[in-house]
Amino acid sequence: MQNSFDYIIVGAGSAGCVLARRLIDTQQVTVCLIEAGVSDSNPLIHIPFGVALLSRMTSINWNYNTAPQTQLDNRSLYWPRGKVMGGSSSVNAMCYIRGQYSDYDDWAASGAIGWNAECVIPLFKLSEDNTRGESTFHGVGGPLGVSDLRYHDSLSQAFIASGQSVQLPHISDFNTHERVGVGLYQVSHRNGQRCSTAKGYIAPVKDDPNLTILSNTLVHRVLINEQTAMGVECTIDGSSTQLFANNEVLLCGGAINSPQILMLSGIGDKNHLAKYHIECLSDIPSVGQHLQDHLDVIVQVKCKTASGYALMPRLVPKYIHHAAKYATTRDGLMSSNVAEAGGFAYSQLGTADKPDLQFHFIPGIIVDHGRGIEFDYGFGVHVCHLYPKSQGYIRLQSNSPLAHPEIQPNYLSHPDDLIALVDGVKLAMTMLASSAFSAYTPSPWQPSLPLENMTDEQIIAFIKSQAQTVYHPVGTCRMGQIDDPTTVVDPHCNVKHIKRLRVVDASVMPSIIGGNTNAPTIMIAEKIAQHIIAQLT
Ligand SMILES: Cc1cc2nc3c(=O)[nH]c(=O)nc-3n(C[C@H](O)[C@H](O)[C@H](O)COP(=O)(O)OP(=O)(O)OC[C@H]3O[C@@H](n4cnc5c(N)ncnc54)[C@H](O)[C@@H]3O)c2cc1C
The missing domain is CATH 3.30.410.40 (Cholesterol Oxidase; domain 2)
Structure with a gap:
């Protein structure tokens, strides 16, 4: 099997599928899209009403639970996340909401320069194929089907x-x-079916010779040499393999797994990493911090x-x-x-x-x-x-990539x-x-x-x-200025102090937005895809 690609994308979820599609559309690069979960062949994913039963499908879910919540009668809360092509966009409730536009002005004011409302509205429109047609706020012709029920x-x-x-x-x-x-609500549907990012973005290009899709493949860590991401170590069908990236590794594992992968790769708080005998390659204490959820x-x-x-x-x-x-x-x-x-x-x-x-x-x-x-x-x-003003964190509980990290949202x-x-x-x-x-x-x-x-x-x-989660964890690889100690990535989603490594998913949100988080995550990936492609030419 080919073992080097221009771009390696870790996680075929809401963000990962967008990046893969936009890079493939350039016809200039090769892309390896790696997904820990299986293909999205379960019909309950595609029939919208199937959402009522999806939480019972443990085989397409990470089945996380939080640490006991002291303010919630010491209960551990169940946190479903999609472990399947399309990630959580294949198991979510499909409500199409962008948040309050002033949320993005707040992002920019906090240091995420270029992410203000005026900059992001065109990106939401770019992703969208809204059955209501083109308007000031809506787009047509994009990969993501959006429609009225x-x-x-x-x-x-x-x-x-x-x-x-x-x-x-x-x-x-x-x-x-x-x-x-x-x-x-408007919903992320096309022709009466769920439009996950796997369906909307990847299905039309899945046979492109420049795209390699590896499902059932768990990434253990990013390979880093001299502060530069070289590739990833992963298990394919149970055997350990190394894959190499000529250009970049793009982490799209979501708000729980992206910080976990960074920490397993030696990027995080050095004292915390030492506890699990992981050599610290870059001491960034903010990795996994600033977790927010609804x-x-x-x-x-x-x-x-x-x-x-x-x-x-x-x-x-x-x-x-x-x-x-x-x-x-x-x-x-x-x-x-x-x-x-x-x-x-x-x-x-x-x-x-x-x-x-x-x-x-x-x-x-x-x-x-x-x-x-x-x-x-x-x-x-x-x-x-x-x-919410409450913030929590994601931390390792083991140095095994198979172990769930500690999820501590500190609700209330x-x-x-x-x-x-x-x-x-x-x-x-x-x-x-x-x-x-x-x-x-x-x-x-x-x-x-x-x-x-x-x-x-x-x-x-x-x-x-x-009280339970409504499934919107964000912020654990916070984006902003690199001299801000609360950040993990810069406004182009580059991991601080490491070359050729970005995090692109819900974890980079500088603060939680006022609404559901799928469309905003897709928008984030659209923006970074544009930036990467602009560098290619
Ligand atoms: C039950 C539920 C209902 C929701 N309802 C809505 C809704 O109605 N509207 C809305 O806007 N939002 C909703 N959301 C939230 C929204 O779906 C998420 O915010 C969004 O999908 C996050 O995108 P992401 O790319 O950050 O992560 P994900 O889409 O979760 O993608 C991460 C991907 O990375 C893969 N991955 C992780 N670790 C590894 C690894 N080590 N190796 C290989 N692959 C890996 C995962 O399997 C997954 O496919 C809901 C979420 C859930 C779970």
Whole structure:
């Protein structure tokens, strides 16, 4: 097998597939795209409604768990991440959200020069093929299919109507400057199917002779000689191999694995590396630090009406009908991403240009990320806090690349984060109790009391016992100026003090953005691809 390539890309996830595609399109370079997981042949990946079952597919998931969280009743939280072609873009909920544009101005102000809103909006548009057509904020012709849902449940419409009870207007596009309100999400779909980055970016070029795709291949470490990345050491089908990069190694392993790979390669805090007998080649204590995530709690009600996406025998004929419909038309219930509607609102801590709460409405009951089952009718609102001040870290627990690193998000270690979530839970409870849902006769389930009968202390106890991740870890290889001790990469994503090595994925975000993180990660890869290609010519 060929063992040297111009570019080696580690991780075929949201970012890695974008870089591979853009480099291949130049027809000037060879690329090896390495993925620890398997191919994306599981049909549940491609049928949007399959998302309801994906958390049970442990073979395409890293199945991480956090360290026990002292502020969350000492619970370890489950953190799913995609281990499959397309990475987490193959297992996510497909909501297409870019964040608040002022988030990018904040990035630039913190030292990520060139990443302000004006610079990044064209990159979001470049990636996009939006069925609504070209506009100030949207693009057409890009690899990432973005579309309106072909189907949504009547409960999602009721959720939008419930916005009136808390003065949240209907918003038809959450990716403009005006996004405080509720509405249906646009989704990363093409023709009624999930459009992961593997599907959108890689499938059209998978047979290109300049592209080598190695799935089922775990990268152990980057090979570094004289502060220069030379290639990677990996296991292919159980045997250890070295692959060499003529130009660069691009780490796209995501916010957990990229810092882990850096540390296994000798880049990180020297005292921490010494503990695991790893020779420190570059002492960068910020590797793995500044972990941020969106903490989320689901307010759920039960109801007696045979509605929504319940697991109830009475609804089986409906599911069979819709499965047949989807097979022929790619339409109907199976084309739903489940998290159909949502919106943005303010807690008492939100500022004018920064709504700090996000909702995802689910027309069904969710137990343990979909791993548990509740045989009943009901629905609920995910409430998440968008700008947490709590920060954590990723650290090694072993020098084995097979071992999971320690994931310590330190949820709610800053008291403001709890204040915002309490406000969010109150808003969600008010919406669920509003007249918009009265036809469904909801009764409180989680929490079990109506808002008027609950004290703040009881709401806090509910949050601490129930909150989970909404799957947006970022910041562990923070981007910014190289003399800033909190950074790992410069504004072109070059790892500090090491030549020919970049990190390009969600881990480089200087601070967490106010929304879902797939589209922003794709945008990051689009920008770095443009930069690398400009250097080629
Ligand atoms: C369940 C879930 C739901 C989500 N819902 C949404 C949503 O609705 N909307 C949204 O915008 N965002 C959502 N997200 C978040 C979003 O998908 C992620 O932020 C984004 O995919 C991160 O991209 P990435 O490139 O950083 O990492 P990933 O896409 O996770 O890619 C990393 C890749 O690297 C591979 N890899 C890691 N280590 C190695 C190694 N050592 N060797 C070889 N390969 C390796 C991994 O297997 C993976 O394929 C969700 C995420 C999850 C998990």
